[in-house]
Amino acid sequence: MFEKSLYDLIRGLRNHKGSEREYISESIKECRKEIRSNDMDLKSTALMKLTYLEMFGHDMSWASFNVLEVMSSPKYRHKRTGYLAAVQSFRRDTEVLMLAENQLKKDISSPTPTVISLPLGAIPHVINPSMANSVLSDLLPRLTHSHAAIRKKTVVTLYRLALVYPETLRPAWPKIKERLQDDNEDPSVTAAIVNVVCELGWRRPQDFLPLAPRLFDLLVEGGNNWMAIKLIKLFATLTPLEPRLIKKLLPPLTKIIRETSAMSLLYECINGIIQGGILEAVEGTTEGEEVAKLCVGKLRGMMVIEGDANLKYVALLAFDKIVRSHPFFVSQQQDVILECIDDPDISIRMRALDLVVGMVNSDNLTAIVGRLMRQLRNAPVVSPADDPMIDRARMTEVVPYAGSDESDAEESLRPHEQRSDQPPPLPEDYRVNVIRRILDMCSRDTYSNISDFEWYIDVLIQLVRVSPATKAATTMEEEDDSEQPDDVGRAIGRELRNVTVRVRSVRSEAVDAAQSLVLVDKRDQMFPASGNGGQGVLEYAGWLVGEYASYLTKPEPVMTSLLHSSSLQLPSRTLAVYLQAFPKVFASIASNDQISWTPERKTLMSLLMSRIIYFLEPLSTHPNLEVQERAVEYLELMRLAAEAASGTETGAEHGEFTDPPLLLTQAIPALFSGAELNPVAPGAQRKVPVPDDLDLDTPINPNLQTLLSQAELEGFETDEDDVYAAYTEPIASYTGPPTTTSAAERLDVPHKEPASYQNATEEEYLDPDILARRKAERRERYKDDPFYIDPEADKGSGAVTPLGRIVREGNVEVDIDSIPIMDLDLENRAHPSSSEDLSRTRSPRRAPRRVEIIGDETLGPEEPSSSSREDIISPRLHSQTRPKKSLLEVDSSGLGSLSLDDDETSGRKLTKLDIERREQEEAEMKKALAEVERLRLEMQRASERLEAKGEAVVKKKKKKVRKAEMEGELEGNADANTAPAIVEGEAAPAKKKKKKKAKPEGAGAEEGEKADGEPEGAVKKKKKKRRTVVMDEGVPVAEE
Amino acid sequence: MINAVLVFNNAGQPRLTKFYTQLETSVQQRLISEIFTLVSNRPNSACNFLPLPPLLANSSKSSTPTTPHNDTPSLVTYRHYATLYFIIISTSTESPLALLDLIQVFVQALDGLFENVCELDLIFNFETLHATLGELIVGGVVVETQLDKVIEGVKAQGTVAKRPVNEGKSGMSFGGFGRGDGVWAGR
Structure with missing residues (x-):
């Protein structure tokens, strides 16, 4: 058998297209043999091959001891291979780490610079606290090594040491500082130290203030743009602590902004001025205005510069940082920023979206929301082929065989790369993000930015149609406990409910909207055509139609929809809400005591009640307790009512009034009418005083234990298993009847780009039916407005106002007296000069309608710390927001408690963390x-x-x-x-x-x-x- | 600081993986493929910054507005050269535009070392590739940005092997940093 070199391995991989898996496992087997050999050359070659394969995800942790062997070889070539393998393959749990320590110490002390470099590069990857302390003593002398390359790497390695064991920084820092203060130090080393100080700086800025003069000199000297960037970043964390720095920094920074040719440096200067709070500090002075103008002007320039998306992106980042403190500057750039919302690049869109949320006000809200809605509506829905999840699954299959030839990769280029004429399909999380931001913007400060709530309701309805499908978690058990916090449908529903409850003047419109959402026969029209997107809204719509049943225009169809068989398949949360809703609707239908109890009415009521009973009966064994309990409750109530109805004699045929049964007209409605529900402040519950006579200790039923155990004995004997199974089996969620539009029809839906970039017209983001309704409403509203030009009234003769029409139609006598005359009350207009006032009063249509928005009810004074609410239990939220360490994160929090001030050390106590x-x-x-x-x-x-x-x-x-x-x-x-x-x-x-x-x-x-x-x-x-x-x-x- | 440097080709096959934290091999692979999915869908005109991949995105929300910086990786920068993507994942202490320049220095250094560097050079000399990166970045901190010093540092470690002779000369050139001709990639 002959040995393969790395080169042979790679060539072999390329020649074994299609059978890489076998080839690789064969090669690894060979490596296992070779690595045990005593020939160091063979060993190191095998290790090299393993390291190469590790890159593609082939585990080599088993070879960690061999890595150590190769590391300890006297030959530099072997050593290098060994160190690379260690860096790439050692993990936190690698067992031989302890054994590597000596080798590292030895190589750090080597006379050859290239050998020293190896451990210096490897230590950051493999270090652990116990090792840190031990290699420290070997590293420190390297700070004065004759080679600059060694010195600069040592500085960085010491920094990484401090990250795992902060105490090591104490002896190292004076020496590093010495290097930094040395004017004759190699500029590369100085730059490396600045980099390290920048990393350390934001953790404990106060420790680095003494260095400010030296750092300032370095900044002014200039020369190295990279270092200048870091210095500026560092100063931005120092200025909040030392305001005097600002005055000193301003001249060099503005000088750089004006003169530098490096865009990155220019940008970081502006960024530093923003982040260091320099803008705030010099606010009000002429100098400050100048600086602000300069910065904003340059940022704007970055936005509008042709064809450089990167500058656009970073400018948005910078704007994002000042939008809170200087909304004025940002809103000046509204035009260019809004443009970015529609940028083809999703990264830029995301940034713009963040920014826009911060700069929204009552004047631009409609325009901004319009733009976003248009985007959601016009972009194609992500098809399964584009779904990144699936893509990812594919990728993990492909990647390990990398090394295979590229030609087949080219053949399998995914199809979506060829479609470029369409707007790119919006990723789902982006969609969700946009919807959430829209809701966020609109509901901010209890809807202070919204003047037209009808518009808002229409927006909500439209949002339901564009919401993406929720992740398929439709098995009963999962729905019960997983709250699915990311379901945007529910977020939209919450908004709809909020508006209905808080804004009385649009309540009937809002209930109307809820009604159309609930109606089953409208469902394919109201919800996305595919997937189960937006279904979460039903939970809230269901509550609304029940609570405000008296506002319903079509109570009977609503009742039918609530009782529809498809309701059974809704998530149990929604179902529980439905169960609460239909008795309310029923009460509103049945409660009229002005109508005689005729035989027709009796039959109708009986029919309705038997339908309800029919619907409820199976639910009384529903696995969800909430559903079960409500079903049982109302089932009994309905049976009672049905009995009462059938027991009450109907009146005679001829018009004699007979009272309907009291249970229907009085008792059931009384269950639900009473006080009106108002929004309650989150902390209000806690302020309700506990009644003195409330006794929570006396058991309600002393025999509870026996009762329960009895129930247990009896309960489960009955044949409930298949009932239970029927509910627990996963049911495909209800997605509405299959859409009937043909494929061809779907293809030629024209998605026109907006004609105007100034203002998105409603046509572009609302669906035709919503628009039609809006128009009709508008016509109705302005029917009597003599100044209203109806765009559709008579298209032929040009638009005329009602007043104009009267004048034009000469045959009609104009009754001049009937025209209302307003008193010109000049005295009372005290401040007509205020320009804002003028612009608002000039056009009668813009005059904001007084909309009363009900605020939260609370008891006593508002508590500022409503965030710490004990009465609201949110266990799921906790598990969500628990700060989790990010994947690649290098934790530097240990440095936060380490003071570099030597005087403090003696008095320091052991903190709990330390112990x-x-x-x-x-x-x-x-x-x-x-x-x-x-x-x-x-x-x-x-x-x-x-x-x-x-x-x-x-x-x-x-x-x-x-x-x-x-x-x-x-x-x-x-x-x-x-x-x-x-x-x-x-x-x-x-x-x-x-x-x-x-x-x-x-x-x-x-x-x-x-x-x-x-x-x-x-x-x-x-x-x-x-x-x-x-x-x-x-x-x-x-x-x- | 810099959390990871990745190089992979147009098909998502890794050519260099360097994580400055210890990470399970399988997680590494998942991260690579997530980033590849993100990057491969981007048009050439798009900017060079990626939204965070799902693996990194979950925990990034916790950033507090009180401190300008934190340890969470928040920036994914990439550049596309011919057949290769160069990716740097970093925290907010790095400057986004400077990172783009850093990638450029990296590629220029490779070009200087290999003379008309192509993907093939990097495949067969991946030790040199690592060595070059090691001269630029140590433990996630940039130690050198001057091209000549980087090249000098790598050369000091031994001769840099040229690409194997019989692997063809028609390499996809990074020389002009433009789009290559794709000759060998199709082979």
Whole structure:
């Protein structure tokens, strides 16, 4: 068998198109064999191949020990391969990590710069807290290495050390600072330090204020744009702490903005001015105005520059940061920003969307919402083929075989890349995002931006039609507990309910909307044609038609829809709401006591009630408790009512009034009428005083336990299993009858781009039927408005106002007196000069209609801290918002508590966090020690086996050496461990300080001249002796 | 800081993966494919910043407005050269436009090392590819941005192998940083 090089492997992969899987597993098998070989060349080649395959997702964690072997090879070429493999494959749980420590320490101390670079690059990837302390002493001298390349890498490596073990920064920081202050330092090193300081800076800006003069000089000197960017970013975090910096910074920053040729630097200057709060600080001065104008002007320039989407994107980012503090600046740029909402690039759209939400006001709300709605309506719905989820599934199948030839990848180019004439299908999360933002914008500050609530209701209805399908979670159990917080249908429903309850003047319109949503025969018209999008709105629409049943225009069809068989398949939440709704509707139908109890009425009522009973009966065994309980309740009520109805004699045929049964006219309606429901402030419930006579301790039924156990015994004997099964089996959610439009018809729906970019007209975002209704309403409303020009009244003769028509039709006598005359009351107009007033009063149509919006009801004064509501339980929300560490996140929070001020150290107390961390480290150390011991034994056994085999002497020696090394390692770890372990027991701060001083030295075992405890010194000597064994082998190790 | 550097080709096959945190191999692969899905659907005229892939998006919402920065990766920057996508994932302490320039420096350095670099060079010399990145970025922090110093640093580690002779000379050139001719990719 011959050995493959990496080159052979790659070529082989390319030649085994279609059978990569077999080829790869074959290759890995070979590598497993080769990596065990004693030939270091073969070993390292095999490792290289494994590292290459790891890139495609082939696990190589099993080879971690071999990685270590190759790392320890004296040859640089092998070492490099080993280190690369370690970086790429070592994970947090890699067992041999402890063993790598010695190797790292050794290579850091190597005389060859290229060798030093290897551990410097690898340490950030593999470091853990216990190792950090130990390699620190080897790293620190490297800060003064003669090669700039080593110095700059060391700085960064020290930073990563501090991330896992913040205490290491204490000895390192003075030395890093020294490098930074050195004017003769290589500019590359200075730049690297600035980079590190920038990373450290935002955690503890106060520690870096003393450096400000030096940093300022570096900024003014200029030369390196990269460094300048970082410096500006750093200053932006410093200025809030030191306002005097602002005055100093402003001249150089404006100078850079005016002069630099680098767009990135220009942008970061503006960004720094924004983020550092410089705009606020200089506000009001002429200088400040100038700066603001300059920044906003440049940002605008970035927005409008032709063909550079990147600048557009970053400018939006910058605007986003000032929109809260300076909404005025941003709204000046409204035109260019709004343009971005329709940008073909989804990244830019998202940014623009964020921004637009911040700059909305009552004047532009309609236009902005219109634009967004048009987008939702006109973009094609994502088809399953485009669904990124499916795409992803495909990709994970494909990727591991990378290395296969590219030609087949080209053949399988996905089809959607060819469709470019259509607007791109909007990803679902984007759709959801847009809908949420629209609701957000409209409902802000209890609808302060909305003047036309009818428009808003229409928008809501239209939103239901464009909402994306919710993730298919339709099994009963899941719906019961998963609240599906991302269901936009419910969010829309909440809005509809809110408007109905809060705005009395549009209540009938809103109930009308709810009614049309509930009606089954309208369902395919009101909801998206495919998928179950928007179904969540039914929960709220159902509540509305019940609560405001008296507003219903067609109560009977609503009743029919509520009782429709498809309702049974609704999610149980919605079903429970429906169950509550139909008795209310029924009450409004049946309660009229002015109409005589005629035989027809009796029959009708009986029929209706028997239908209700028929609907309810199966639900009384529904698995959802809420549904079950309500069903049982109303079932009994309806049976009672049906009895009463059949028992009441009808009146005589000829017009004699007979009273309908009281149960129908009085009792049932009384259940639901009473006080009107008003919005209640979130904290109000808590303020209700507890009545003195409320006794919560006395059991309601002392025999509850026995009753329950009895029920348990009896209850489940009956044959309920198949009933239960019928409900628990997943049912396909109701999606309405299949659409009947032919494919061809669907194809030629014209999606025209808007004619005007200034204002989206309603035609572009509302569906025709909604528009027709709007028009009719409008006509009705302005029927008596003499100034209203009806666009459709008489198209031939040009638009005329009613007044004009009267004048034109000369034959009619104009009754001048009938024209109302307004008194010109000039005195009362006190401030006619206010331009805003004028513009508002000028056009009568724009005059905002007084809409009364009911606020939240509460008891007593409003509490400012309504966010901490104890009465509202939201367990699901908690699990959602629990701060989770992001996937790639490097946690630097440990640095937050580390002060670099030396004076503070002595007085510092152990925080709880510290103690916890210590304990954790200790545990880790213990585990690691056990691990080392285990490995050592393993090695020992292995070497014994080798000896037994009587292998060549050289090999035996090698093994022995490794064993020796291992033992040295063990010792090293042991004494590294003793130090913290001792300190752990002592709580006195004075001793702690001592430990802190001792630690770095203690870790500097090489020096060996420490006059600490005797036994420790002995261990060190022993360790040193062991080391020399290694040196005998001819490994170039530099002992200091 | 920089959280990850990725290079993959037009078919989503990785050419370089470097994560500056320790991450399960399977998660790495998922992240790569998520980013590839995002990036491959973008037209050439689109900007070079990606929305966060689902794997990263969940936790990014927790950013508090009080601090301008945090540890959460929030920026995915990419550049497309001929057959390859270069991706950098970073936190907010990096400048988006500067990252684009950094990718450019990376590619120019590779071009300087390989003379008319093409995807094939990177496939067969992926150790050199890693070495080049190692001169630019250490542990997620940029250590060098000057082209000549990067090249010098890589060359100091040993000779850079040219692409194998029999793999064809008609490499897809990054030289002009334009769209290549696609000769070898079709083979």
